[in-house]
Amino acid sequence: MKNETGIQVPASGDFTLPGESGYEGLTLELAREWGADVIRDSDGTKLSDDILGAGYTIYSTVCVIREHNEFISAHPDTRQETFLSSEPVMADGEEVCIDPMAGFFREQFEVNDSEDAMRYWQVWDRTQEKTVPEGQWSWDGRRVIIRGAEKWHRYTVSFLAWRVWEEINMYNHTTNHWTSEHLMQLDPRHPEAWAYLKDWMRRWCEEHPATNVVRLTSLFYNFVWIFGDAERLRTRFTDWASYDFTVSPAALDAFREEYGYELCAEDFIRQGKLQATHMPPTAHKKDYMDFIQRFVAEKAKELVDIIHGFGKQAYVFYDDSWVGMEPDGKYFSSVGFDGLIKCIFNGFECRLCAGAKVPAHEIRLHPYLFPVGLGGLPTFSEGGHPEIDAKIYWSRARRALARQTVQRIGLGGYLHLTEGFPEFTKTITEIAEEFRAIKALHEGGEPEKLNLRVGVVHTWGKLRSWTLSGHFHETNTHDLIHINEALSGLPVDVKFLSFEEIEEGAWQGIDVIINAGRAGDAWSGGDAWKSDKLVEALTQFAYEGGMFIGVGEPSAADGYDHFFRMAHVLGVDEDKGDYVCHGKWQYEAETIPGVSILAEKLKANDRIFLTDGTTRVIGEKDGTPVMTVHDFGKGRGIYLSSFRVGAKAERALLELMLTGREEDAGKIWLADAPEVDCAAFPKTGVTLFMNQSGREIETTARRGAQEKRITLPPYGMLMVND
Numbered sequence: 118m119k120n121e122t123g124i125q126v127p128a129s130g131d132f133t134l135p136g137e138s139g140y141e142g143l144t145l146e147l148a149r150e151w152g153a154d155v156i157r158d159s160d161g162t163k164l165s166d167d168i169l170g171a172g173y174t175i176y177s178t179v180c181v182i183r184e185h186n187e188f189i190s191a192h193p194d195t196r197q198e199t200f201l202s203s204e205p206v207m208a209d210g211e212e213v214c215i216d217p218m219a220g221f222f223r224e225q226f227e228v229n230d231s232e233d234a235m236r237y238w239q240v241w242d243r244t245q246e247k248t249v250p251e252g253q254w255s256w257d258g259r260r261v262i263i264r265g266a267e268k269w270h271r272y273t274v275s276f277l278a279w280r281v282w283e284e285i286n287m288y289n290h291t292t293n294h295w296t297s298e299h300l301m302q303l304d305p306r307h308p309e310a311w312a313y314l315k316d317w318m319r320r321w322c323e324e325h326p327a328t329n330v331v332r333l334t335s336l337f338y339n340f341v342w343i344f345g346d347a348e349r350l351r352t353r354f355t356d357w358a359s360y361d362f363t364v365s366p367a368a369l370d371a372f373r374e375e376y377g378y379e380l381c382a383e384d385f386i387r388q389g390k391l392q393a394t395h396m397p398p399t400a401h402k403k404d405y406m407d408f409i410q411r412f413v414a415e416k417a418k419e420l421v422d423i424i425h426g427f428g429k430q431a432y433v434f435y436d437d438s439w440v441g442m443e444p445d446g447k448y449f450s451s452v453g454f455d456g457l458i459k460c461i462f463n464g465f466e467c468r469l470c471a472g473a474k475v476p477a478h479e480i481r482l483h484p485y486l487f488p489v490g491l492g493g494l495p496t497f498s499e500g501g502h503p504e505i506d507a508k509i510y511w512s513r514a515r516r517a518l519a520r521q522t523v524q525r526i527g528l529g530g531y532l533h534l535t536e537g538f539p540e541f542t543k544t545i546t547e548i549a550e551e552f553r554a555i556k557a558l559h560e561g562g563e564p565e566k567l568n569l570r571v572g573v574v575h576t577w578g579k580l581r582s583w584t585l586s587g588h589f590h591e592t593n594t595h596d597l598i599h600i601n602e603a604l605s606g607l608p609v610d611v612k613f614l615s616f617e618e619i620e621e622g623a624w625q626g627i628d629v630i631i632n633a634g635r636a637g638d639a640w641s642g643g644d645a646w647k648s649d650k651l652v653e654a655l656t657q658f659a660y661e662g663g664m665f666i667g668v669g670e671p672s673a674a675d676g677y678d679h680f681f682r683m684a685h686v687l688g689v690d691e692d693k694g695d696y697v698c699h700g701k702w703q704y705e706a707e708t709i710p711g712v713s714i715l716a717e718k719l720k721a722n723d724r725i726f727l728t729d730g731t732t733r734v735i736g737e738k739d740g741t742p743v744m745t746v747h748d749f750g751k752g753r754g755i756y757l758s759s760f761r762v763g764a765k766a767e768r769a770l771l772e773l774m775l776t777g778r779e780e781d782a783g784k785i786w787l788a789d790a791p792e793v794d795c796a797a798f799p800k801t802g803v804t805l806f807m808n809q810s811g812r813e814i815e816t817t818a819r820r821g822a823q824e825k826r827i828t829l830p831p832y833g834m835l836m837v838n839d
Contacts, residue, residue, distance in 0.1 A: 118547065118550050118551045118554060118833070118834045118835075118836070119833070119834070119835045119836070120554065120836045121835070121836060121837045121838065122801075122802075122803045122836050122837065122838050123838075124554070124557060124558070124561075124801060124803055124836065125557075126550065126553050126554040126557055127152075127553050127557065128152055128553075129152030129153075129154065130152060130154045130553070131152075131154065131524065131525045131526065131549075131552065131553060131556060132151050132152055132153045132154060132155070132525065132526060132527060132549050132552075133153065133155040133156075133157055133176060133479065133481075133525060133526070133527025133528070134147060134148050134151060134153035134155065134156050134157070134527065134528065134532070135156075135157055135158070135159045135162070135486060135527075135528055135529050135530055135531070135532050136148075136156040136157065136158065136162075136164050136168045136532060137158075137159075137162045137163075137164075137531060137532045137533055138162065138163040138164060138165040138168070139165070139533075140532055140533045141165055141167045141168055143532060143533060143535075143536065144156065144168055144532060145168070145171060147532065147535070147542065148171075148173065150542060150546055151545055151546055151549050152549055152553075153173065154173065154174060155173060155174045155175070155176055155330075155525075155527070156168055156171070156173045156174075156175060156176070157175070157176035157177070157178065157332060157527070157529075158176070158177060158178050159178060159486075159529050159530055159531065160178060160180075160285075160289065160334075161289070161295070161297070161531075162531065164177075169327040170327075174329045174330065175327050175328050175329050175330070176328070176329070176330045176331075176332045176432070177325055177328040177330070177331060177332060178332050178334055178434075179321065179331055179332065179333055179334065180285075180333075180334040180335075180437075180438070181305075181314065181318075181333060181334075181335075181336055181337060181420065181438075182197070182283070182302045182303045182304075182305070182314075182336075182337055182338075182438060183283045183285075183286060183300040183301070183302050183303070184300055185301070185303050185313070185314075185317070186298060186300060186301055188303070188310075188313055189301045189303055192307075192309060192310065193279075194231075194307065195303055195304055195307045195309060195310040196279050196280065196281065196301055196302065196303070196304065197279075197280045197302045197303070197304045197338070197362060197365070198229055198234075198277050198278060198279055198280060198304070198364060198365045198366075199226075199277070199278055199280060199341070199343075199361050199362050199364055200237075200275060200276070200277060200278075200361065200364055200382050200385040200386055201217070201221060201226065201275070201276060201277075201278045201343070202273050202274070202275045202276075202382075202386045202389045203215050203216070203217045203218075203219065203220075203261075203273050203274040203275075203276070204219055204220050204273070205243055205271040205272065205273050205389075206271065206272050206273075207269065207270070207271050207272075208263075208266035208267060208268055208269065208270050208271075208272060209268065209269070210266070210268065211264065211265055211266055211268070212262065212263065212264055212266060213262070213263040213266045213272050214260045214261070214262050214263075215260060215261045215263070215272060215273075215274050216259065216260050217260075217261060217274045217276045217278075218278075220345055220346060220347070220350075220353070221278075221343070221344070221345060221346060221353070222344035222345055222346050222351075223346065224281070224282055224287070224299070225280065225281065225282045225284070225287060225343075225344050226278040226279065226280060226281065227278060227279045227281050228276060228277075228278055228279075229276070229277040229278055229279050230256060230258065230276075231366075233366040233367075234276075234277040234366055235256070236366065237277055237366060237369060237381065237382055238256075238274065238275065238276050238277070238382065239274075239275040239381060239382045239383060239386075240253075240254045240261060240263060240272065240273070240274050240275075241272065241273045241274075241275065241383075242266075242267065242270050242271075242272055243270075243271045243272065243273055243388070243389075244267070244269075244270035244271050245267070245270065246388070249263060249272070253265055261274045273389065275382035275383065275386045276382075277364075277365075277366070277382075280301075280302060280362065281299075281301055282299045282300070282301065283300045283301060283302040283339070284339050284340075284342045285339065285437050285438075286299065286300040287299070287344070288342075292487075292489065292493075302339070302438075304337075304365060304367075305337050305416050306365055306367045306368050306371075306412070307367060311416065314420075315419065315420070315423065318420050318423045318424070319423055322423065322424060322426075322427035322429060323427070328429060329429060329430065330429065330430045330431075330432050330455070330456070331424045331429050331430070331431050331432070332432050332433075332434060332458065333420070333431060333432065333433045333434060334434045334437055334438065335433065335434055335435070335436060335437045335438035335439040335442070336413055336416075336417050336433070336438055336439065336441070336442055337363075337413060337416065337417075337438060337440075337441070338360075338362050338363045338409075338413070338438055338440040338441055339362055339437060339438040339440065340355070340356065340357040340358065340359060340362070340437070340438075340439070340440055340587070341354060341355060341356045341359035341361045341362050341391075342354075342355045343355070354391055355587075355591070356391070356393050356394055356395075356586050356587075357394075357586045357587030357588075357591065358394040358440070358443075358581070358584075358585075358586040358587070359391070359392065359393065359394060359440070359586075360392070360402075360405065360406055360409055360440055360441070361385055361391060361392065362440065363409045363440060363441065364385060368409075371408075372404075372405060372408050375408065376404055376408070380401060380405060384399070384401050384402065384405070393586070394577075394581070394585065394586040394639065395585070395586065395595070395638050395639055395640070396637075396638060396639055396643075397576045397637075397638075397639045397642070397643040397644065397645065398576070398639075406441075407447075409440070409441045410441045410442075410443070410446050410447065410448050411448055412441070413440075413441030413442050413448075414441075414442065414448035414449065414451050414452050417433075417442065417452045417454075418451060418452045418453060421452055421453045421454060422453070425453070430455040430456065431453070431454055431455055432454065432455060432456035432457065432458055432477070432479070433452075433454050433456075433457055433458070434458045434459075434460070434481075435457055435458065435459045435460075435469075435470065435473075436459070436460045443580055443581075444457060444469070444472070444473035444474065444475075445472070445473075445579045445580055445581075445582045445613075446580055449473075449474060450474040454475050455475065455476055455477060456475050456476060456477030456478065456479060456524075457470060457473045457475045457477070457478055457479070458470075458479045458480070458481055458527075459478075459479070459480050459481065460480075460481045460483075460485075460529075460588075461480045461481065461482065461483070461510075461514055462483050462510055462513070462588050462589055462590065463510075463513045463514070463517075463588070463589045463602050463605075464513050464514055464516055464517030464518075464602055464605035464606050465517065465583045465584065465589070465598070465601040465602045465604075465605045466480070466514075466583070466584070466588070466589075467480055467514050467517040467518050467521075467523065467605065468517050468520070468521055468583045468605045468611075469582065469583040469584055470523055471518075471521040471522060471523050472521070472582065472583070477524045477525065478523035478524050478525070479523060479524060479525035479526065479527060480514065480523050480525075480526050480527075481526075481527055481528065481529050482507070482510065482511065482514070482526055482527065482528055482545075482548070483506065483507070483510045484496045484497075484503050484506040484507060484510070485528075485529055485530045486528060486529065486530025486531050486532060486534050486535065487530050487531070487534070488501075488534065489501075490506070491588075491590070492590065497534035497535065497538060497541075501538075503538055503541040504538065504540040504541040504543070504544040505811075507541060507544045507545065507548065508544060508811070508831075508832040509811075509832075511548050511551075511832070512807070512808070512809045512832050513602070513809075515551065515555070515794075515807055515834065516605070516606030516794045516796075516807055516809065517605040517606050518552070518555050519555055519564060519606065519794065519796035519805055519807065520564060520566075520605070520606060520607075520608070520796065522555055522556050522559040524556070526548070526549065526552050528545070551834050554834075554836060555805070558798045558801055558803055558805070558836075559798075561798060561800050561801040561803075562798055562799065562800030562801060563798075563800075564608070564796045564797065564798050565608065565784075565785055565786075565796070565797040565798070565799055566608035566609060566610065566785070567608050567609055567775075567781050567784065567785060568781065569609040569610070569628050569629065569774060569775070569778075569781065570609070570610045570612065570626060570627050570628045570629070571604065571609050571610065571611045571612070571627070571628065571629045571630075571631065571774065572611075572612050572613075572614050572623070572624065572627040572629070572630045572631070573597070573600070573601070573604070573611065573612070573613050573614065573630075573631050573633075574613075574614045574615070574616060574619055574630055574631070574632050574642075575597065575613070575615070575616075575632070575633075575634065575639060575640045575641075575642065576615065576616065576639035576640070576642060576643070576645060577613075577615065577639060578613055578614050578615025578616075578617075578618060579613050579614070579615070581613065582613040583601055583605065583613070584598075584601070585597060585598050585601075585640070589602065595634070595635075595638075595640060596633045596634065596640075596668045596669045596757075596759050596760045596761075597633040597634060597640045597668075599760045599761050599762040599766075600631060600633055600668065600760050600762075600770070602762045603760075603762050603766060603767040603770050604770075606767065606794055607767065607770070607771050608771075608785050608796070609771075609774070612627070614627075614630075616642055616645040616646075616648070616651055619651060619654050619655065620648060620650045620651050620654055622654070624654055624655065624657075624658040624663065627658070627663065628663060628664065628774075629663070629664045629665075629666060629774050630655065630658060630663060630664070630665050630666070631666045631667075631668065632665070632666070632667050632668070632671040632672060632683075633666075633667070633668035633669055633671060633760065634668075634669055634670065634671065635669055635670050635673075636670040636673035636674075636680075636691075637673065641669065641670055641671055641672070641673050642672065642673075642674075643673075643674070644674065646672050646673065646674035646682045647674050647676070652672075652682050652683070655683060655686070656683075656685070656686060658752070659686045659749045659750060659752040659753070659754060660749060660750030660751065660752060661750065661751055661752065662750070662751040662752045663752045664752055664753055664754075664755060664774065664776070664777075665683060665686050665687070665752070665753075665754045665755070666754075666755045666756075666757065666773070666774075667681065667683060667687050667754065667755070667756050667757070668756075668757045668758075668759065668760050669757075669758070669759060670691060671683065671687070671756075672684075672687075673691070679728070680692075680693055683754065684728050685728070685749070686747065686749045686752075686754035687728075687745070687747055687754035687755070687756045688727060688728055688729045688731070688732030688745055688746075688747025688749075688754055688756070689725055689726065689727055689728060689732060689742065689745050689747070689756045690725070690726060690728050691722065691724045691725055691726075692724045692725075692726055693724070696726065701726050701727065702726070702727040702728075702729070702730050702732070704727060704732075704733075704734045704742070705734075706734045706735070706736070706737045706742075707733060707734070707735055708735065709735050709746075709772075709776070711768065711769060711772040712735060712744075712769050712772045712773050712776070713735050713736050713744065714765055714769055715736060715744060715757070715760075715765070715766055715769035715770070715773070716735075716736025716737065716738060716743050716744050717765075718759075718761045718763065718766060719736065719738060719743040719744065719757060719758050719759050719760070719761075720738075720743075720758055720759040721738040721739045721741040721743055721758060722741065722743075722758050723739070723741050725741060725742055725743075725756075725758060726742075727742065727745070729747060731747065731748065732745050732746070732747040733745060733746045733747070738758075741758075742756075742758075743757070743758040743759075744756065744757055744758070746776065753776070753777065755773060755776070764791045764792040764809050764810065765791045767791065768787075768791035769791075783820065783821040784820070784821070785797065785820060786804055786818050786819070786820045786823075786825075787818065787819060787820070788806065788816045788817070788818040788819075788827070789816045789817050789818070789819070790814050790816035792808060792809045792810040792814055793806055793807065793808055793809070793814060793816055793818070793827070793829060794806070794807045794809065795807075795818055797820075797839065799839075802838055802839045803836055803837070803838060803839070804818075804825075804836075804837055804838075804839055805834060805835070805836055806818060806827050806829060806834070806835045806837070807829075807833075807834050807835075808829035808830070808831065808832055808833045808834070809832070810831065810832070811831045811832060812831055813828065813829065813830050813831060813833075814828070814829050815827070815828045816829075823839075825837065
């Protein structure tokens with residue numbers, strides 16, 4: 118980092134280092150090199166007395182629901198469960214035999230055929246989509262046998278299964294070649310399990326007097342990760358925001374008692390599709406999620422109170438077993454966490470962490486100190502370049518942190534793996550310095566931003582602020598995660614809204630509303646668009662001067678004169694076959710400097726057509742409009758066929774939102790090179806210039822009549838006085 122200002126940047130602090138017993142010298146050496154003030158353990162590692170007594174604040178990693186195999190073995194009914202659906206089996210006669218576990222990873226699941234569980238089993242004729250009467254099928258302990266089957270019909274079994282291998286432990290064994298005991302997970306829903314867990318938490322605190330912060334590796338229920346037995350389909354289903362792993366007969370019975378109606382297997386199985394976060398929830402799912410969120414918050418508060426009673430702080434790691442404790446949920450703030458730690462790859466995750474209602478926010482940087490990364494490529498092993506990975510991940514995070522910072526950064530994993538990678542050590546030193554500089558600037562005052570308020574509207578609203586379901590690489594086929602990532606580093610206010618909030622008037626005070634998704638999904642909205650009140654509200658919003666940006670298949674709903682219910686604002690629609698005989702508006706594409714470049718990476722949808730001769734095409738591909746602008750009243754509608762993040766796309770999105778208010782652009786610093794992000798801090802009179810790219814850049818930055826000529830090394834950062 119080059120600092121051309123008088124700002125003094127602390128040389129140490131705000132950094133959490135993963136220590137490791139047996140590597141005391143390395144631990145303390147890197148603690149000094151990186152300016153760490155905290156040392157933590159990681160899964161499978163311990164901190165020796167030499168490290169504990171070295172004068173650092175100590176975090177201790179605790180996973181509440183695993184490492185209790187002895188208790189679980191004595192109380193097997195306290196294990197966690199889930200609903201699974203068998204592979205469909207076609208009837209070629211009157212009798213069908215189904216092995217429910219066929220295709221599933223048998224080291225992860227076991228059939229639960231207890232009396233309580235069997236009450237919730239269902240057998241389905243999927244050809245007719247109706248349940249098979251209980252008297253027509255039986256379970257012999259190995260197979261479900263269906264008699265009187267309809268020939269050529271397909272049948273499935275929905276059943277409860279024990280989860281007998283905790284998924285994160287399973288991942289470490291299968292990916293990082295762990296050979297230790299397979300850990301199971303405990304369900305706090307059961308009174309005997311909960312009493313045991315509270316006693317265990319008290320004993321743990323007593324036995325770890327050197328621990329200052331109990332770092333809860335989330336809480337009770339892991340995100341859904343269903344393994345298959347075939348190598349070519351190892352992951353059958355995964356959803357970082359699913360509630361499927363919270364289910365049990367005890368939970369279902371408690372739900373029925375409280376809500377007055379009963380859930381069934383199909384509420385979770387949904388024809389084998391499962392209840393993915395990317396789909397709009399049913400009313401039953403909404404009720405069940407609220408039920409689980411309250412349970413998680415109530416139990417978590419009891420544990421936090423125990424931790425506080427021993428004079429320790431309680432931080433929670435917002436990954437792994439985090440289901441039910443969404444930071445933007447109704448009950449999160451009632452728990453009393455002292456801090457939240459978020460594993461991050463991208464900028465949107467930094468914003469998610471920074472906005473949580475806790476006193477302290479910490480991000481865990483990537484790459485994780487593992488031999489291979491999550492994608493299976495080498496990291497701290499032969500062929501790996503962790504220093505390059507670190508720079509790329511940091512460049513994504515840095516632009517978001519310049520807008521809203523956190524209090525701390527850190528690493529996780531096995532410290533000894535850094536040996537032999539000196540460039541990585543050097544890179545982390547530079548990253549720590551840059552972070553402390555960004556934090557110092559925020560402490561002096563907020564960064565400069567435009568008077569531009571952006572609302573992102575989807576089914577989940579505030580509950581899924583900034584995120585969809587997991588990290589970027591797990592959701593990167595969705596346009597909205599690319600938009601969230603772009604917005605995370607732009608100088609604008611961003612708010613996440615539900616469709617119900619829009620109907621109630623939340624659009625007032627918003628300048629730009631973005632709706633992005635595929636027809637029928639939770640992000641586009643699906644049946645939410647069948648509300649006339651919603652269409653009326655957003656029509657008024659645009660007519661009175663707002664900008665409505667639709668991406669992909671925005672506002673899509675069947676049954677109306679237009680597939681896009683906001684077609685009258687957007688000036689485009691999608692033809693599902695109804696207009697193949699109709700004439701189409703001809704057009705001549707035009708170019709808007711700095712905006713039309715976005716069309717280079719957009720995917721063409723050849724079913725998009727103009728509904729209005731006044732719609733301007735500002736980007737096309739293969740003869741199809743991919744970017745359009747349509748004036749509507751005092752406002753306008755803008756359509757993008759897709760969106761993919763990148764420096765040029767981020768700049769183009771900003772320019773697009775400034776269409777019609779170009780005078781505002783002169784109020785902030787913008788570099789001619791879109792790869793350079795700018796963030797000015799008026800109270801300290803300092804501006805940050807940050808290079809996203811892996812090449813040196815010379816460029817001119819401008820703010821109104823002001824100009825600065827700057828040079829930045831690859832992934833470099835420069836601090837200058839205004």
